[in-house]
Amino acid sequence: MDKTVIIILVIMLVLIVNFIILAIYIGRRYNNTDWGHPFMNILDGLLRFYCQRYHRQWNYKIDIPKDKKILLASNHISALDPFLLVAATDRPIRFMIAKEEYDKPILNRLFKAGGCIPVDRGGRVEGAFRSAMRAIEKGEIVAIFPQGGIHCKETPREIIKPGIMRLSKLTGCDILPVRISGVAAPGSMVSCLILRGDVEFDVHPLLSTKEVQMPSFRNEMSQWLLGESETIECHDKDSG
Template sequence: MPSIDVILWFLLIALLLWSLQRLYRACRRANRVDWGHDWVNLLDGLNRLFCYRYHRLNRIGMRLPKKGPAIVVANHVSGLDPLLLAASARRPLRFIIAREEYQRFGLNWLFRAIGCIPVDREKRPEQALREALRCLRSGEVVALFPHGRIHLDSDPPRRIKAGAIRLSQITGAPIYPHRISGIRGAGSVFGGVLLRSRARIKAASVIYPEAWGRDQLQTLVQGILEGDEDQENPLAI
């Protein structure tokens, strides 16, 4: 007759397997985007559960076109931001990220699997630009944080980088600006992910590059990302 210890271990393993099966099914139900690999699709579902249930993300649903190129931009307040944007989208997002982040130990496999575009700020940044242009011309969605690194409203003003503007004007792809708020761990890469938030994403009106000059686009996008209410409707300017 099996001992009490053996029975307890058996029950513990059975409970663990049952819990994993429930989580697997929940991730499958939550998945909204086909990333081309079943296991990445499972991670998509897990990320949506994490963002909507743990971080209480508002359900705006990113208003992207069903097909065709698009550029998603947002302010950057924590390491949680890309997870929030991916959870809000119904299409895969090709994030442009710093090469040092792309090569981060333990995460490089994930960044490669979801098609992130690494940019080397010091050496040949044009390589990332060419890859992003190729993606847009293939009808994909490119996402980036124009501030370049974490930047809070309380920080000294920092002019956004012109990458999104250049990509939009070269390809004609519209820009979809978003503003992230409600992050408890704002200012921290890992704190933003770990500390429970009441995350909010606010979408501004889509911006079509042919209606604006480069400097106008730069000012417009910067104003939206920094919470300037007057900039949220481009047609009102």
């Protein structure tokens, strides 16, 4: 083998090893919660570093009460959203995601390691609901994107899916609404990861299970997630 090629290969190997060592160091330093596996803990730290340093998510933290059963409900404006939510909390989050996304090769292992709950949007959601109920009963945080998919102001307005109401009723969970903004290229799957954002969170006060079952809830929640209102006012009459 040519000597120049050997030198290039050695340099590349050294760079790769140093990159891995640096990634492990950053992951361990910024890790802020225990996911039950060293790899996931390092990944947690890397995500926090990426969100805080690159997307300027510095002082935004979501305080989740530890003495209550909570269902985290967020708007969904880009593929970056789950990373931002993980970086904003100090507890592992189990995301409910579409089964077709969960089953994608390679990503499936990551979703499984992260405790994600696949949801069959074709109508068979009972299994996902049972998994979510078991997780909540164990004190874990379950997160849901009630808009169903990536949805921003430019997207035709749709009311949120009713599954969040049913899950809240079955588990006796309060809802903690979260609104993400400041993501570059909202509505995208890839550009949002590359373009630098200036992320902010709006965290609404907890909504009780009783409020969530009010006829006006879905419309009020839909408006708030889109940034069309400042508060979610649930009442007996549907405001839609």
